[in-house]
Amino acid sequence: MLYFEQLLINGLMLGSVYALAAVAYTLVYGVVKLVNFAFGELFMLGAFVTLSLMAPEVSLLGHVVPMPGWSFYAAAPAAIVAVGVLGALIDRVAYRPLRNAPRLAPLITSIAVSVLLQSLAQTVWGPGSLRFPDTPLSHIPALHLGQVSISGSNLVVILAALVGMVGLQLFVYYSSLGRAMRAAAQDSTAAYLVGIPVNRIIGSAFVLGSAFAAVAGILYAQAFQFASPTMGFTPGLKALTAAVLGGIGSIPGAAVGGLFLGLAESLCAGFLPNGAVYQDALSFILLVLLLLVRPQGLLGKKELNVHARGSLITAKPRGRLSILGAPLQLMDAFFGSRFFDSAAFKLLALVCAIAAGLAVRSDYWLSIMVVVLIYGMLASGLNIVVGFAGLLDLGFVAFWAVGSYFTSIVFIDVLKKHFGIDVDSVWWLLYANLIIGGGFAALCGAILGYPTLRVRGDYLAIMTLGFGEIIRVVATNWVSLTNGPMGIRGIPSPSMFGHELDDARSLYFFALALTVVLLFCIGQVVRSFVGRAWVALREDEDAAQAMGIPGTRYKLLAYACSGFVGGVVGVFYAHFQQYISPASFSLFENILILMLIVLGGLGTMIGPFIGAAIWIGFLQVSLKVPFVSSYPESRYILLGAMLIALMLFRPSGVAAKARLRLVME
Incomplete structure (x- = not known):
């Protein structure tokens, strides 16, 4: 006692x-x-x-x-x-x-x-x-x-x-x-x-x-x-x-x-x-x-516990600094063009991405470009729930972690350690894991999303935050399965027909191909009736349900689709890094991914990649500043100041005008 x-x-x-x-x-x-x-x-x-x-x-x-x-x-x-x-x-x-x-x-x-x-x-x-x-x-x-x-x-x-x-x-x-x-x-x-x-x-x-x-x-x-x-x-x-x-x-x-x-x-x-x-x-x-x-x-x-009507971000800012007026108008005119929603733009973007992969000679910068694609894909997955369905999710990293740990455990703990199989000889399992890991993460998304259907607004964000933290804590302490804080090492590089794609250029083109496939799938879904139902629920859930749209079904579908993207990217991320640990899937990473969407533009296809390019590029360029090189933590001071300024003067994001036409203005 x-x-x-x-x-x-x-x-x-x-x-x-x-x-x-x-x-x-x-x-x-x-x-x-x-x-x-x-x-x-x-x-x-x-x-x-x-x-x-x-x-x-x-x-x-x-x-x-x-x-x-x-x-x-x-x-x-x-x-x-x-x-x-x-x-x-x-x-x-x-x-x-x-x-x-x-x-x-x-x-x-x-x-x-x-x-x-x-x-x-x-x-x-x-x-x-x-x-x-x-x-x-x-x-x-x-x-x-x-x-x-x-x-x-x-x-x-x-x-x-x-x-x-x-x-x-x-x-x-x-x-x-x-x-x-x-x-x-x-x-x-x-x-x-x-x-x-x-x-x-x-x-x-x-x-x-x-x-x-x-x-x-x-x-x-x-x-x-x-x-x-x-x-x-x-x-x-x-x-x-x-x-x-x-x-x-x-x-x-x-x-x-x-x-x-x-x-x-x-x-x-x-x-x-x-x-x-x-x-x-x-x-x-x-x-x-x-x-x-x-x-x-x-x-x-x-x-x-109510659902606030209206998009998470649709309103125009109350005021703008005069010095920013002209640049913001130019951005609106540039991204507001229908060209960004055309097949010609998509083909041009793909050609430019391929040309960049061939032209860049530095392995360092090719690796940076791979990281931009990874974070762009992750932000695109979160954008399904936040940007299109209007559900503020702070636990998306859980799906990223599920995909990463799934493929790592299959290759290292099961095949290599338990059965003694040379993982390079079963290279094709990577491609199966992309689908299976994504499907497993999608199932987790639906399971984790179901309890959130009764909560609204800020309660929803905090509940999803709790799910993300539960997954991280379990990954940290279930040492027999995940190796705890030490992480899992020795994950094989992506392979194709038995040949390892372990150089920076090959990894870039692998990531680019994966990006094209995921964006095509996301684009098809959001332009379908499903995507329009998500937007209707986001804009006014009560009105959407009154018109016969079953909110529960489409919300769970949004979580599942978002989880699938997170799981697929997690599988690739584990093989790209060849090492994972719970530290990679923290709340800060989820917040960062959310910030990338807001920076680029919610509800846009190009916004997540613009946000990722700005952020990753900013991290690299800022290191050239003497003060930042002496105090690396100060980079995040600049990030915080930049995001505050963005919310004050451009809350809809850099590429807000590139929103899909199905979005109600």
Whole structure:
């Protein structure tokens, strides 16, 4: 029993951190209906700013800089205020211009802000972890309840969470500012008409939410005695999960969800076989199971689980910088030509791609071109669900992983290790695996897609995110099958008639041929009745179903088609890399693929490849910049800034005018 009681205490401490961060999510979501992925980075910045202010000196940008060396009681409040002000600044610069934008634009912007802040922290403080200094909280005597001991620092975390959440709930319901927040959350237009300064109120919500994220980060850092630029990623995901479990938008729900999640993880780690390694997956499994039964969460409102009408991105930006006006008009005129939808353009594009493969002499650049094709194909697969069917999927990398692991296990674990077969002698299995692996991923897509049919909007995105993370955690810890974090090595190169295609030029043409086949298949599907049904569901699901389009069938078909493309590309990717590991299939990769679609243009055939070419080319060219070559992480600062600018001034993407004519404008 003592063991169980100690697990409860540990779970309460961890759940309190999750609850505080979940409150940060839910406070902003309740007012502005925005899932702010940047709160994980604000969580991290709270710890880093506190650490820096307490130290006598700290290394910034590789240079030792004197610091004030304040006490914890001075540094922590200053860090909380600084992060709160930063939250308000982010809202003013990045989110406020997108108040009435299509629903994907603020989400992509929040992801871009998250990437920017994390990369900025890696550039300034370095990519490694720093030891968090001792604080007076570490020396508080432990509390003994019988044979159970609660350390002083854990007790502070629990009490701080309790005081903070109760105080915030009282503030929201009994202060004038809190009542204004609730009015703006219920109907921002009506609140504005009765004299409530809505933008100022939303800014205040960002200040409070960011401050709570900073408090959670400081408590987490002092409890675990470290700070790192990526420390906010996992707690941020857990806090978002907790907010959804409790009912995002509900402060008591966030508290209940955080505590429930922390206790579940602690008990899982303590009692289940290998529970400690699978506890990260447990939170997402609980999320999926709960949303199946109660899609709005424990204390959430049913009206939050709704499908917003209209495309993810169709509206025009509210304003443009005059300096960008002419280039954007030229892009519209260029991509708006019907030539991009003609057979002549497709033939010309194929001829140019072949000519490029023959003309480029550098194996390095040929390999870069293969990577562009791989990411273009992956983005095309995700584009089926997001761009055509209008379902925001953050778990697409699961299908990519399924295809990669399927062919790798068949060739290495089964044929080579178990049967002792020379894998080069069965080269033809690669082509069978392209179909079988794609079909297996398509089946997984339909199976994973089915539970999402009851959820809508942001709940859908978060549920699919959970599926992707479950697959990654399983791949990391099922060592007997996947070799865990070490990955699978020795995967044979693609072969044709027994001859290995192991040089860069051969791989490029193999990838090009695969791209042509997949694009032809995708084009045939989206131009058929199936594609038009997807667009109808995307534009107005209620109207589409009223006209007799069975939403369930076509949504599952979209997931299956997307999964098939992801699985096929995964098979080729494994043989191209000759090595795979769970690190290749992270949430960041899914976010990156989504960004490529948005960058190029949702619902277009050429957009994913334009986005991939811009991104991969940008990575290579940026290394020529002296500052970037010295601080490689700064490339992602530029990426984040570029995506924020894109959402502000060109939310529909570079090649938006190249959308298929079946798209309703």
